[in-house]
Amino acid sequence: MKMANTLLYKVHVENKGWGAWVQEGRLAGTVGQGLRIEAIRIQGVKCYRVHVENIGWMDWVKEDEIAGTVGLGLRIEAIEIECENLNYQVHVQNVGWLDFARNGEMAGTTGGGLRIEAIRLLKSDEPISVDDHRSTFVIAPAPVPVPDPTPMASVQGKKSGKIYLAVGHGVSSDGSWDSGCVDGQYTEADLMLGIGKVAAARLRDIGFTVLTDADTDNDKNIAVCVNEANSWGADIYVSLHCDYNQAPSGTLPIVYPGSGDGIRIANCLIASAQVRLGLGTRGVIQRDDWEVADTGMAACIFETGGVRQDIGLLTNASAFGEVVAQGIYDWF
CATH class of the missing domain: 3.40.630.40 (Zn-dependent exopeptidases)
Structure with missing residues (x-):
C-alpha cells in the first residue's frame, strides 16, 4: 500500500509480527506489554536507520524498506530518521516516552540494552517538546463497549459552544x-x-x-x-x-x-x-x-x-x- 505524500509507518513486534500501517501522530507498537520492536517500515521520509541488539547501527534504508531484522528475535534500541520537519518519539523499556527527536537526531538509547516498544511520528515547522507532560501518556484500557443507538430526532433548538x-x-x-x-x-x-x-x-x-x-x-x-x-x-x-x-x-x-x-x-x-x-x-x-x-x-x-x-x-x-x-x- 502506497499513499502519495503521506507519512505512514508500521512496525514488526515481538510475538505479534507486522502491525497495520498507521498515520502521522499515531502510535505504532505497544505500551505496557513488554514487547520489543524488531523492524520498521516508513513511507514519506528520505531515509532511516536503526541500532539493533548484537549488531549496532545498521545501514541506512530508503522509504518503505525494512530497517531492523525479522525472525532473529533482536530488539531495536535506537532510530535515526532523515526527513525535513519530522519529529519522532519512542517509548523505551524502563524509561517510558522520551522527548521528540528531529531531522536525523537519535531517538532511543545505545549501550543500555533497552528495547524500543513504541514509536510515533509527527511533522511540524517547529520542534516539539513534551517534557512538561510526559506523564499524560498512559496505557490504553480495554475497548469500550458501544451501546445500541437510541433513535433521535434531527436537530431541535439552538445551542452554543x-x-x-x-x-x-x-x-x-x-x-x-x-x-x-x-x-x-x-x-x-x-x-x-x-x-x-x-x-x-x-x-x-x-x-x-x-x-x-x-x-x-x-x-x-x-x-x-x-x-x-x-x-x-x-x-x-x-x-x-x-x-x-x-x-x-x-x-x-x-x-x-x-x-x-x-x-x-x-x-x-x-x-x-x-x-x-x-x-x-x-x-x-x-x-x-x-x-x-x-x-x-x-x-x-x-x-x-x-x-x-x-x-x-x-x-x-x-x-x-x-x-x-x-x-x-x-x-x-
Whole structure:
C-alpha cells in the first residue's frame, strides 16, 4: 500500500509480527506489554536507520524498506530518521516516552540494552517538546463497549459552544499535498474536506462557533490544528478521517485512554451514523494519538469508515456532514 505524500509507518513486534500501517501522530507498537520492536517500515521520509541488539547501527534504508531484522528475535534500541520537519518519539523499556527527536537526531538509547516498544511520528515547522507532560501518556484500557443507538430526532433548538473541526491530511508542513488514504480516484483528504464543509455550515446554522481548516481547503497539518484549538480554547475537538482501502466497513472513533468526554463524543458520532446512514461501527479505540493526547479539551478522531468499503456513504458529503454535525450537537 502506497499513499502519495503521506507519512505512514508500521512496525514488526515481538510475538505479534507486522502491525497495520498507521498515520502521522499515531502510535505504532505497544505500551505496557513488554514487547520489543524488531523492524520498521516508513513511507514519506528520505531515509532511516536503526541500532539493533548484537549488531549496532545498521545501514541506512530508503522509504518503505525494512530497517531492523525479522525472525532473529533482536530488539531495536535506537532510530535515526532523515526527513525535513519530522519529529519522532519512542517509548523505551524502563524509561517510558522520551522527548521528540528531529531531522536525523537519535531517538532511543545505545549501550543500555533497552528495547524500543513504541514509536510515533509527527511533522511540524517547529520542534516539539513534551517534557512538561510526559506523564499524560498512559496505557490504553480495554475497548469500550458501544451501546445500541437510541433513535433521535434531527436537530431541535439552538445551542452554543466553540468547536474545532479538523479535516484529515491536506497541506503538510512542507507545503506538499498529503492525500491520506487513496483508493482509485478517491482520497481521504478530498472526501473529508467535503464532509467537513457541510458539517461546519450546519453547526454554524445551529448556533455554534466553528474554527476549521475546511474553510481554507484543508491547509493545516495536525500540529497546527492542535495548537490552534488549544490557543482558541475550544470546547471540543473533532478530527475527520477515513480508514485505508483494506479496512472493513464501519466507523472507528479514537479517544484518549480513560477520557469520559471523549468516549461520549465517540458514542454520539457512532449513534448518529448508525441511525441516519445505517453505518455500523468497529468500536471505540482508546489510544494516546497526538490529536487526542495533546488537545486541552474533549477530543475525538472520527474514522468515518473505510475508503473502499464505505465509499458510497463517504461520497455523500451532504448526508455524512449532517451525521457529524448531529453527533457533535448531541454531545453538547
